[in-house]
Amino acid sequence: MDRHVIVEQAGITFDTNQGPFVALREVNLTVKKGEFVTLIGHSGCGKSTLLNLVAGLLHPTAGHIFVAGREVAGPGPDRAVVFQNHSLLPWLTCFDNVHLAVERVFRGVEPKARLKARTQAALALVHLEHAAHKYPNEVSGGMKQRVGIARALAMEPKVLLMDEPFGALDALTRAHLQDELIKIVAATGSTVVMVTHDVDEAVLLSDRVVMLTNGPAATVGEVLEVDLPRPRDRLALANDPRYMACRRAVLAFLYQKQMKQAA
Amino acid sequence: MNAALSRTLRPADAAPPRAVVRPLPYAAAKPPAPAAPAPTAAEPRVSAAAARRRRAEVALKILAPLLGIVAFIGVWALVAKGGSIPGPMTTFDAAKAVFADPFYRNGPNDQGIGWKVANSLGRVGIGFGLAALVGIPLGFLIGRFRFLAGMSEPIISLLRPVSPLAWLPIGLLVFKGAQPAAIWTIFISSIWPMVINTAVGVQRIPQDYMNVARVLALPEWKIFTKILFPAVLPYMLTGVRLSIGVAWLVIVAAEMLTGGVGLGFWVWDEWNNLKVENILIAIGVIGLIGLALEQSLLFLAGRFDYAKDRS
Numbered sequence: 001m002d003r004h005v006i007v008e009q010a011g012i013t014f015d016t017n018q019g020p021f022v023a024l025r026e027v028n029l030t031v032k033k034g035e036f037v038t039l040i041g042h043s044g045c046g047k048s049t050l051l052n053l054v055a056g057l058l059h060p061t062a063g064h065i066f067v068a069g070r071e072v073a074g075p076g077p078d079r080a081v082v083f084q085n086h087s088l089l090p091w092l093t094c095f096d097n098v099h100l101a102v103e104r105v106f107r108g109v110e111p112k113a114r115l116k117a118r119t120q121a122a123l124a125l126v127h128l129e130h131a132a133h134k135y136p137n138e139v140s141g142g143m144k145q146r147v148g149i150a151r152a153l154a155m156e157p158k159v160l161l162m163d164e165p166f167g168a169l170d171a172l173t174r175a176h177l178q179d180e181l182i183k184i185v186a187a188t189g190s191t192v193v194m195v196t197h198d199v200d201e202a203v204l205l206s207d208r209v210v211m212l213t214n215g216p217a218a219t220v221g222e223v224l225e226v227d228l229p230r231p232r233d234r235l236a237l238a239n240d241p242r243y244m245a246c247r248r249a250v251l252a253f254l255y256q257k258q259m260k261q262a263a
Numbered sequence: 264m265n266a267a268l269s270r271t272l273r274p275a276d277a278a279p280p281r282a283v284v285r286p287l288p289y290a291a292a293k294p295p296a297p298a299a300p301a302p303t304a305a306e307p308r309v310s311a312a313a314a315r316r317r318r319a320e321v322a323l324k325i326l327a328p329l330l331g332i333v334a335f336i337g338v339w340a341l342v343a344k345g346g347s348i349p350g351p352m353t354t355f356d357a358a359k360a361v362f363a364d365p366f367y368r369n370g371p372n373d374q375g376i377g378w379k380v381a382n383s384l385g386r387v388g389i390g391f392g393l394a395a396l397v398g399i400p401l402g403f404l405i406g407r408f409r410f411l412a413g414m415s416e417p418i419i420s421l422l423r424p425v426s427p428l429a430w431l432p433i434g435l436l437v438f439k440g441a442q443p444a445a446i447w448t449i450f451i452s453s454i455w456p457m458v459i460n461t462a463v464g465v466q467r468i469p470q471d472y473m474n475v476a477r478v479l480a481l482p483e484w485k486i487f488t489k490i491l492f493p494a495v496l497p498y499m500l501t502g503v504r505l506s507i508g509v510a511w512l513v514i515v516a517a518e519m520l521t522g523g524v525g526l527g528f529w530v531w532d533e534w535n536n537l538k539v540e541n542i543l544i545a546i547g548v549i550g551l552i553g554l555a556l557e558q559s560l561l562f563l564a565g566r567f568d569y570a571k572d573r574s
Contacts, residue, residue, distance in 0.1 A: 075480060089472060089489065
């Protein structure tokens with residue numbers, strides 16, 4: 001399973017009022033099983049579009065996408081998505097939000113008690129057992145995002161897709177959730193593709209950072225192998241020369257090679 | 264009505280914490296009183312300001328509506344002096360007589376006020392209930408399928424602005440009876456807000472929720488029960504509230520034309536009897552019931568408002 005997620009010459013063109021708009025062109029990317037890959041690029045470069053292609057929420061107009069050996073034809077629970085704005089259903093408790101996903105994937109395969117246990121376990125993974133019976137509007141933004149992560153992980157997806165999951169959170173909460181995500185991924189061995197615009201987040205979390213060129217017609221510009229040992233600790237890394245080198249490489253790509261003209 | 268009452272009660276309950284908490288920024292905005300002169304002197308000034316503010320609040324919440332009612336009765340009394348309509352006292356005396364025996368029955372067309380209200384509410388209930396049964400599912404379909412929306416749009420746009428009473432003769436012709444014709448009129452005039460609001464609610468479901476449904480690949484039935492219905496419920500309840508308002512407006516006019524036992528016919532009957540004070544009582548009763556219907560639906564809608572979230 002060396003090539004778990006394969007994006008092959010993928011491109012997408014949107015029909016707009018001003019004629020066709022080429023968002024992505026000839027994107028090639030492979031993700032190994034258990035690998036953590038981040039997509040980084042300036043806003044509007046199409047990194048979320050690429051993620052949505054893998055999720056199946058959008059269809060490529062060129063090329064192919066395979067996950068675990070099958071071509072992506074549409075969205076499905078084997079490619080769970082954590083959305084930027086948590087996307088919890090406000091009329092369901094945190095427990096029920098997660099349970100809805102668990103039910104969808106494991107109902108009929110496992111007894112009901114087991115489904116409940118799975119939901120509990122997913123909430124325990126993100127340390128939210130105590131908030132299980134609260135509604136989303138009764139918990140903080142960081143907790144909502146953790147419920148979103150629990151919902152995605154509870155489905156035991158083949159690949160976990162995260163679309164700027166911490167983008168709407170304050171810096172401290174974001175750091176806290178990043179640390180938690182590191183632990184969760186280490187514990188579950190999940191394959192993760194994550195979109196971010198945060199250089200530190202990308203370097204801290206990933207095995208590889210995939211840098212996209214500016215749109216329109218964006219594509220993969222550079223790929224950086226982040227060769228830092230795990231488990232990673234943000235304080236220890238802050239002065240680590242290898243960490244700084246990675247950081248510098250991404251920054252150089254974003255601010256020298258792909259300078260974004262001020263709009 | 265209920266909400267207004269509880270609001271007037273609250274300031275008194277919450278008085279102590281308010282008096283302490285509120286004035287602080289106010290006091291801080293001024294140069295802080297020099298420590299030496301009097302830390303004690305600052306306190307009475309602060310609580311005096313708080314008391315003034317509390318008095319203003321009470322005046323706004325209780326006094327203003329009360330004053331409005333008194334002014335209204337005053338104007339009414341003045342106009343009544345002209346002699347064309349009965350004054351407040353005459354009306355009040357007549358009301359005492361009307362409400363003394365609300366459930367008498369002297370034959371089919373002479374029944375107590377209780378029966379009149381019950382009959383009118385019954386007609387509204389049936390007509391509105393049928394409208395909800397048809398209108399809400401129709402709204403869901405129109406909202407979900409754009410082709411259906413395109414099909415129904417010209418019809419709805421054309422029929423919606425028609426005055427409710429224009430439908431009455433059609434009802435008389437088709438159903439051959441005053442009672443079903445009145446119900447039909449309620450039905451056709453109160454269905455539109457429910458259709459339109461439900462459809463708009465379905466169309467405005469945040470894409471996020473639908474993305475969740477797509478990623479989970481939920482079956483259509485689960486999408487309906489877990490996402491569509493709860494997301495549309497607040498819109499639907501707004502439609503229901505508007506519809507009940509329309510139905511209650513229409514019933515009085517419809518009953519004037521169709522006759523029978525009911526508030527609308529009562530108004531017409533008392534006009535023929537020239538008992539104007541009873542017409543005024545009827546207007547009061549109609550207004551109060553309309554208010555009660557509206558408030559109870561607002562209360563219901565408040566319980567299903569998820570919009571508070573979205574952070």
